Amino acid sequence: ETLPRDLFGAIANLKRELNAVILAHYYQDPDIQDIADYIGDSLGLSQQAASTDANVIVFAGVHFMAETAKILNPHKLVLLPDLEAGCSLADSCPADAFAAFKAAHPDHLVVSYINCTADIKALSDIICTSSNAVKIVQQIPPDQPILFAPDRNLGRYVMQQTGREMLLWQGSCMVHETFSERKIVQLQIEHPEAEVIAHPECEPAVLRHAHYIGSTTALLSYCQKSKSRAFIVATEPGIIHQMQKAEPGKTFIPAPPLNQCACNECPHMRLNTLEKLYLCMKNRRPEITLSKEIQAAALRPIQRMLEMS
Ligand code: 13P
Ligand code: SF4
Numbered sequence: 283e284t285l286p287r288d289l290f291g292a293i294a295n296l297k298r299e300l301n302a303v304i305l306a307h308y309y310q311d312p313d314i315q316d317i318a319d320y321i322g323d324s325l326g327l328s329q330q331a332a333s334t335d336a337n338v339i340v341f342a343g344v345h346f347m348a349e350t351a352k353i354l355n356p357h358k359l360v361l362l363p364d365l366e367a368g369c370s371l372a373d374s375c376p377a378d379a380f381a382a383f384k385a386a387h388p389d390h391l392v393v394s395y396i397n398c399t400a401d402i403k404a405l406s407d408i409i410c411t412s413s414n415a416v417k418i419v420q421q422i423p424p425d426q427p428i429l430f431a432p433d434r435n436l437g438r439y440v441m442q443q444t445g446r447e448m449l450l451w452q453g454s455c456m457v458h459e460t461f462s463e464r465k466i467v468q469l470q471i472e473h474p475e476a477e478v479i480a481h482p483e484c485e486p487a488v489l490r491h492a493h494y495i496g497s498t499t500a501l502l503s504y505c506q507k508s509k510s511r512a513f514i515v516a517t518e519p520g521i522i523h524q525m526q527k528a529e530p531g532k533t534f535i536p537a538p539p540l541n542q543c544a545c546n547e548c549p550h551m552r553l554n555t556l557e558k559l560y561l562c563m564k565n566r567r568p569e570i571t572l573s574k575e576i577q578a579a580a581l582r583p584i585q586r587m588l589e590m591s
Contacts, residue, residue, distance in 0.1 A: 289560050293317055296563040302361075303336035304559075305351065307343035308498045309520035309551040314342045314559060321524065323499040324350075324396045324411040325591060331355060332588060340563055344369045344550050345570075349400050352570040353580045363558035365568040367550050369397055371483070374453030375432035377401035383429070383451065390429035390449060391422060394583070397455070398432050400572055404579035409587040412436060412482050413497035416443045418590050435459075439482040439489065457548045458483035460539040461516050466491055469514050469535060476512035476535065479504060484516050488537070492516065505529055518548045 286292040294317075297304065305327050306318035315321050320330045324347060331339060331351035338359045341348035346369055348362040375398055384392060384405055394406035395415065403409060410418045419440050422428060428446065430437040432453030441448055458481055466478060466488060479501050480492035489495055494504045498521050505513055505525050515522055516537035525534045539546050562568060572580075 283561065285557055285560065289556050290317055293556075293560050293563060296560070297340075300338045300563060300566075301336055302338035302340050302563065303330075303334050304340045304342060305330055307347060307520075307551065308502070308524060309518040309548050310342045310554060311520070311552065311556065312523040313556045314554060315520070315523055317556070317559070318342060323413055323497040325413045325497070326499055327351070328354065328396070328411070328584065329588065329591075338563075338566075340559065341570075342554050342559060343367075344372075344548075346372045346397055346399060348570045349572065350396060350403075350584060352572055353400060353403070353577055353584060356572070356574075356577050359566060360570040361562045361566065362568055362570055363554040363562045367553040369550055370456035371395075371397040371433055371453055372399050372402075375399075375402055375451055377405070380431060380451065381405060383431075387427070387429055387449060390427045392429050392431070393419065393422075393448075394431050395433050395436055396584075396587075400576050400580045402431065403583055404576050406431075406583040407586070408590065409583045411497060411587075413500055414587065414591045415440045415482075418587065419444050419446055419448070421590055422446075433483055435485060435489075436482045438486060439495065454485075455483045457518055457546055458516075459485060460541065460546060461485070461488045461537045462540040463487040463491065465538040465540075466514060466516065469538070473512055473514065473533075473535065475510065476514050476533070477508060477510045478514045478516060478537070480516035480537075481518075488516055501525075502528065505532065505534070517546075518551065519546055520548075520551065 352360040431451035437450040477493040512533040
């Protein structure tokens with residue numbers, strides 16, 4: 283398929299033609315971030331999806347995020363540039379195994395991190411994101427047992443912050459698991475002025491070195507508020523594009539992974555490209571589709587989250 287010379291212009295034209303809104307996560311390629319109408323963390327993106335009056339939602343992120351937008355907008359066309367853009371964390375929680383786990387603990391309230399499939403959301407009582415997980419768990423009566431899925435690192439962090447015991451599904455994110463504690467400590471020695479900032483999906487060994495822990499949006503606003511001039515950033519490095527834009531005078535050092543050959547870009551997020559974004563708008567596919575039953579069952583816990591945020 284031939285591509286127009288000016289992809290940015292062609293995407294802007296299609297956006298008007300379709301009355302579309304482009305929602306992008308911070309882990310997307312900088313070009314995609316630059317053309318988006320809204321860039322945000324998972325909570326911000328869901329809130330935007332819930333309130334948009336556009337006819338078409340072009341979701342530059344991974345499948346579970348676009349799926350959430352579709353659950354909130356069953357009658358709108360929701361496009362994802364590459365349907366293969368999945369999530370290792372969502373994959374770590376298959377619906378059959380999770381249904382059995384839930385059935386073994388019938389007295390537990392199921393709180394699920396938004397990084398899960400619609401099938402898991404349909405089995406959940408409340409959804410949360412990294413920016414509201416602590417706040418949501420704090421609103422649950424203290425004598426109510428909680429089952430938290432699928433990220434054990436975020437789960438552990440929430441337990442620490444709230445003092446609540448929770449039963450954890452043992453899932454994790456392949457990107458946030460690969461940071462090397464030893465290399466982060468080495469970087470701190472080289473840059474004693476730098477603060478370590480980390481996403482709660484990181485392992486406890488990394489989190490214990492963090493000056494600040496938060497969702498992508500929270501990390502971005504922390505860099506702007508902090509008096510520090512340098513930061514070691516322990517999350518997917520796509521966010522550094524916005525950090526540099528907001529604070530051009532500050533230094534942002536991506537936290538290094540264990541494996542020298544690897545980088546910490548999320549291979550799923552990075553499947554989306556500007557070219558695929560253009561093509562999905564031009565062809566009006568690939569689109570997200572869901573059965574009516576799953577859509578309705580997954581909507582309740584998301585609405586509960588939006589009310590509790
Ligand atoms: P947030 O942007 O909500 O912090 O989520 C990070 C993430 O891993 C998304 O896949
Ligand atoms: Fe999933 Fe991790 Fe990629 Fe986020 S960074 S989409 S949690 S694999």
